[in-house]
Amino acid sequence: MARRFEPPVALGGTASILGRCTMAADHRYDPAEIEPHWQQVWADEGTWEVPDDPGGDPTSYVLEMLPYPSGEPHIGHLKVYSVGDAVAHFHRRTGHRVLHPMGYDAFGLPAENHAIKTGQHPRVSTEAAIEEFQRQFRRWGISIDWTREFGTHEPRIYHWTQWIFLELFRQGLAYQKEAAVNWDPVEETVLANEQVVDGRGERSGALVEVRQLKQWFFRITDYADRLLEDLDAIRWPEHVKTMQRNWIGRSQGAEVVFRNEQMAVDYPVFTTRPDTLFGATFFVMAPEHPDVLRLAAGTEHEAEVGDYVNHALTADNALRGDVDKEKTGVALGRTVTNPVNGEELPMYVADYVLMEYGTGAIMAVPAHDERDFAFAKAFGLPIRRVIQSPQQQGSPCEDELEGLPYSGDGPLVNSAPQFDGVHNREALRAIVQWLDDQGKGHPSVNYRLRDWLISRQRYWGTPIPIIHCPDCGAVPVPEADLPVVLPDVEDYKPRGRSPLAAAEEWVHTTCPRCGATAERETDTMDTFVDSSWYFLRYCDALNDRAAWDPQIVARWMPVQQYIGGVEHAILHLLYARFFTKALADLGHLPHEIQEPFAALFTQGMILRDGEKMSKNRGNVVSPTTIVQQYGADTARCYILFIGPPDQDADWSDTGAEGMHRFLGRLWRLAAEAAAELPDDPVPASGARNRDDERLLRKSHWAIDKVTTDMSERFNFNTAIAAVMELINEVTPVKRGDASPGAVRFAIATAASMIFPFAPHVSTEAYHLLTGERLWEQPWPAADREFLEAATFELVLQVNGKVRDRVQAPSDASRDDLVALAHGSDRVQQFIDRNEVVKEIVVPGKLVNVVVRPV
RNA sequence: GCGGGCGUGGUGGAAUUGGUAGACACGCCGGCUUUAGGUGCCGGUGGCGCAAGCCAUGGGGGUUCAAGUCCCUCCGCCCGCACCA
Numbered sequence A: 001m002a003r004r005f006e007p008p009v010a011l012g013g014t015a016s017i018l019g020r021c022t023m024a025a026d027h028r029y030d031p032a033e034i035e036p037h038w039q040q041v042w043a044d045e046g047t048w049e050v051p052d053d054p055g056g057d058p059t060s061y062v063l064e065m066l067p068y069p070s071g072e073p074h075i076g077h078l079k080v081y082s083v084g085d086a087v088a089h090f091h092r093r094t095g096h097r098v099l100h101p102m103g104y105d106a107f108g109l110p111a112e113n114h115a116i117k118t119g120q121h122p123r124v125s126t127e128a129a130i131e132e133f134q135r136q137f138r139r140w141g142i143s144i145d146w147t148r149e150f151g152t153h154e155p156r157i158y159h160w161t162q163w164i165f166l167e168l169f170r171q172g173l174a175y176q177k178e179a180a181v182n183w184d185p186v187e188e189t190v191l192a193n194e195q196v197v198d199g200r201g202e203r204s205g206a207l208v209e210v211r212q213l214k215q216w217f218f219r220i221t222d223y224a225d226r227l228l229e230d231l232d233a234i235r236w237p238e239h240v241k242t243m244q245r246n247w248i249g250r251s252q253g254a255e256v257v258f259r260n261e262q263m264a265v266d267y268p269v270f271t272t273r274p275d276t277l278f279g280a281t282f283f284v285m286a287p288e289h290p291d292v293l294r295l296a297a298g299t300e301h302e303a304e305v306g307d308y309v310n311h312a313l314t315a316d317n318a319l320r321g322d323v324d325k326e327k328t329g330v331a332l333g334r335t336v337t338n339p340v341n342g343e344e345l346p347m348y349v350a351d352y353v354l355m356e357y358g359t360g361a362i363m364a365v366p367a368h369d370e371r372d373f374a375f376a377k378a379f380g381l382p383i384r385r386v387i388q389s390p391q392q393q394g395s396p397c398e399d400e401l402e403g404l405p406y407s408g409d410g411p412l413v414n415s416a417p418q419f420d421g422v423h424n425r426e427a428l429r430a431i432v433q434w435l436d437d438q439g440k441g442h443p444s445v446n447y448r449l450r451d452w453l454i455s456r457q458r459y460w461g462t463p464i465p466i467i468h469c470p471d472c473g474a475v476p477v478p479e480a481d482l483p484v485v486l487p488d489v490e491d492y493k494p495r496g497r498s499p500l501a502a503a504e505e506w507v508h509t510t511c512p513r514c515g516a517t518a519e520r521e522t523d524t525m526d527t528f529v530d531s532s533w534y535f536l537r538y539c540d541a542l543n544d545r546a547a548w549d550p551q552i553v554a555r556w557m558p559v560q561q562y563i564g565g566v567e568h569a570i571l572h573l574l575y576a577r578f579f580t581k582a583l584a585d586l587g588h589l590p591h592e593i594q595e596p597f598a599a600l601f602t603q604g605m606i607l608r609d610g611e612k613m614s615k616n617r618g619n620v621v622s623p624t625t626i627v628q629q630y631g632a633d634t635a636r637c638y639i640l641f642i643g644p645p646d647q648d649a650d651w652s653d654t655g656a657e658g659m660h661r662f663l664g665r666l667w668r669l670a671a672e673a674a675a676e677l678p679d680d681p682v683p684a685s686g687a688r689n690r691d692d693e694r695l696l697r698k699s700h701w702a703i704d705k706v707t708t709d710m711s712e713r714f715n716f717n718t719a720i721a722a723v724m725e726l727i728n729e730v731t732p733v734k735r736g737d738a739s740p741g742a743v744r745f746a747i748a749t750a751a752s753m754i755f756p757f758a759p760h761v762s763t764e765a766y767h768l769l770t771g772e773r774l775w776e777q778p779w780p781a782a783d784r785e786f787l788e789a790a791t792f793e794l795v796l797q798v799n800g801k802v803r804d805r806v807q808a809p810s811d812a813s814r815d816d817l818v819a820l821a822h823g824s825d826r827v828q829q830f831i832d833r834n835e836v837v838k839e840i841v842v843p844g845k846l847v848n849v850v851v852r853p854v
Numbered sequence B: 001g002c003g004g005g006c007g008u009g010g011u012g013g014a015a016u017u018g019g020u021a022g023a024c025a026c027g028c029c030g031g032c033u034u035u036a037g038g039u040g041c042c043g044g045u046g047g048c049g050c051a052a053g054c055c056a057u058g059g060g061g062g063u064u065c066a067a068g069u070c071c072c073u074c075c076g077c078c079c080g081c082a083c084c085a
Helices: A031-045 A075-093 A109-118 A122-139 A155-170 A220-233 A238-248 A274-279 A292-296 A302-314 A370-379 A390-394 A424-438 A534-540 A550-556 A571-585 A623-630 A632-641 A653-676 A690-711 A716-730 A740-754 A759-770 A814-823 A825-831
Strands: A059-064 A097-099 A174-184 A189-191 A209-218 A251-260 A265-271 A282-285 A330-337 A344-349 A361-364 A441-446 A466-469 A473-476 A508-510 A517-520 A561-565 A600-603 A606-608 A791-798 A801-809 A834-842 A846-853
Touching: A031 A122, A031 A632, A031 A759, A059 A075, A059 A534, A059 A550, A075 A097, A075 A122, A075 A561, A075 A600, A075 A606, A075 A623, A075 A632, A075 A690, A109 A122, A122 A623, A155 A174, A155 A473, A155 A571, A189 A209, A220 A238, A220 A571, A238 A571, A251 A274, A251 A361, A251 A424, A265 A274, A265 A282, A265 A361, A265 A441, A274 A424, A282 A330, A282 A370, A292 A302, A292 A330, A292 A344, A302 A330, A302 A344, A344 A361, A361 A370, A424 A441, A534 A550, A534 A571, A623 A632, A623 A653, A632 A653, A632 A716, A632 A759, A653 A716, A653 A740, A653 A759, A690 A716, A690 A740, A716 A740, A740 A759, A791 A814, A791 A825, A801 A814, A801 A825, A814 A825, A814 A834, A814 A846, A825 A834, A825 A846
Parallel strands: A059 A097, A059 A561, A282 A344, A561 A600, A791 A846
Antiparallel strands: A174 A189, A174 A209, A251 A265, A251 A330, A251 A441, A282 A361, A330 A344, A466 A473, A466 A517, A508 A517, A791 A801, A834 A846
16 A cells, blocks of 8 residues: 555644644545455455354344435435445444345336337346446445345346245235236236326326236235234334325224125225214225126116216226216115114215225215215215214204214114214124124224235246246246246237237146146236345355255344335335245244344435426436546545434535535544554543543543434434544544643544544544554443543523533532532522512523512 | 424534533634645634623423523424224
8 A cells, every 4th residue: 555654753742733734734625545455355254254153252233225226326325325325334334144135126117118119128237236336436435235135026036926926826925817907008918907097007107907817915904913913013104104004994894794684795894983884874895896787777767877887997097086077976776784773775886986996886875974974965865863972962953964974983763772982993793793693794803004015017027937837827937947037029019918928938837737828927927026035045145956045034124224215115115024024934034033124214206496306307316427526435424414304405516515625624633643653552530631621521521422323312413523522522622732642532532432433534534543453342431430521510500591501510519519600600690679589490401580570 | 183202503413310501523714834726723702781781492381599491371483193883
């Protein structure tokens, strides 16, 4: 290392030589030189690698969400890895073996769409992007165990994605069914419910069509309750948990059977309000309900119902979901019997009833349900109040409809003699019990969550390892034949079926069960399948006999700190939880591992001028540019300094420059001190002068502050600010008479603590000062001795307003403090001509003298 | 409509449990160093006021010796869910 400083002979014991025209000052802080140097050392030595089995050492697994490799990393990546790396470094230096791996979510539509446009194989563009990501992550100095790296598109990886599919299939958790599914006409594939937002494809923005297709599903609904309950046990942001709870949408209620006598068919409905059963005045079915046309057949409504159903099924999904839309529907000309009172209720078909939820049919209680109320008004149907609202209880109102619809609680009316006057919550239980006894209903739970549709009619994904045999049906590919390798094709364009269907040689095969001619499944899996287990693979990444060894996984899992964007609050995070539970049930994970991510941190976006960065706005700041301009340390530090990392933050070029100046100052102070100050020990308590005391006090205060900010919260911005305060204390003039040992200690401590955010410059500075490798040093510990001062600044208030500040001994009694208050002229000024009512003393802080005019 | 979050100087943000509002930084102003630019260093910087002092955390009200922090109410912005029976 030619550039290393040769420390000159020490220039004596005082710090007064800290002038500017020194050797060190001739050199500039040059990240372009420092950063690659240490990166090379870390790469050569494999510094961040951990063994599969770390033995008895405490472990920590720090993970950022799997990046999708496309083009080059953007500033959001820089932020998420700056946060994750800070956590990983802090955990390492506080005594943990830290697993901090990297990989790529390499399958997916953008690469395939690119292939459709250019004919370039998605593997080629994807692997080019991966290389670019690798290069950048290395250039940023992120501490990654590169031996564990993989892309989900590698056959050695999707081998196990297919294996997991087969395991789920074996257990009945993967199944095929014909269903009304969301078809994205632009992407030409089906989408999961989670990928449809406001009736539009999440990626394409196209209005989604409903099609009847045979598709593969994962039975995530079997895990609805556990996915809900276990949220309580994980340290995740409350709003993410709320979003998952809402998505799962558990509602407790009852199934109630309504019978159509003409056709002799029972129609169960789900309701959360069986207490309002006596208020049901009609009955509504979804247009998709398979019995609708049959029911209407032969009635005067037949033609009208047919038209309505046709229209409803072809209408835009988005419009149908609109709450404010006028209620529409058609009478079926049939009735059902209300089981509680034998009343005949007219049947309707209406598109406000959804086939996917409950049984696709509802009992309508217009008096106590907004939607039913709106429908009843539109169709002139009777409205019967069966629950009294509080306003109504004193004086029965004149207008029958006043206060309706009312969805709150209250005593029952107009119901049945044994229930009238009973509070509805109580009546609810009694009515369900009665229905159960009569065989006309039972308690029931419903979920909004549906099974996860995983098949995609696209090329660039993991092939579904199934062979369709005319005799045996869907037969799993034998484990020994895995992986089913994705074949090359000429044409990536989906034409309503997977491009894989065109790979005829690949498709044609024999049935593993009976040997007959058979065909391979040509759909591929949703890429969310890949990202639902990748974190398990990292623990045992090179295993070529199994997806992982459960014993090894047990050493690292669950992920101690997971970091990523809130946009995955539902999709990825719910699927990964489902996989973890299912795999544990199947015996592939230790039973204790029920949750993949013990703690979650969601970072905010980086904005510019208050707006999202986007190519359209032309306000994109690229990490490449920033790193070139200021170095990785500045970029990483600044991104963490702009504000709390969970909040959105506005990027500012001048702000980044300020951070660059600060790191330069830190480096220069270290270089100067290394060159000019003798390497004395920190002066012992008897040998310290006032400046030593001040500097050491500040140092230990900063250690305490930074340690708290890092371990108890994610306040990296205030941690960095504390290091800045410490450095401000070390500047030449302030240093005054401080001893070289104290000055060196303060600078080394600052470097040590900025390391998780700016690993290169801090390592360099620390090495200059001590000759030691910073990453091998334990995290500094604050010495209590310096945290407790002999005196403190006592704030003196009169009537809650600050009037003076004085130094007070830390061990002063309350009376002493009050005396000090009265001793202040400025306080006296405000007490004069007033009567002292009382004195409030907050030890160590303030005295408040309360006065009132005489 | 329901649920959640947020509102503090010119700007980003601090204020951990009700106890000094504005840490730290950007920007701006002034000074020193430098051939010069940049860098570096020193000082100042919430508003009003000559000053004593007064005012100030989206608006209004309350609790308290003391409120950015707790309570009520209104306003504004952001996010999630939304015909789920």
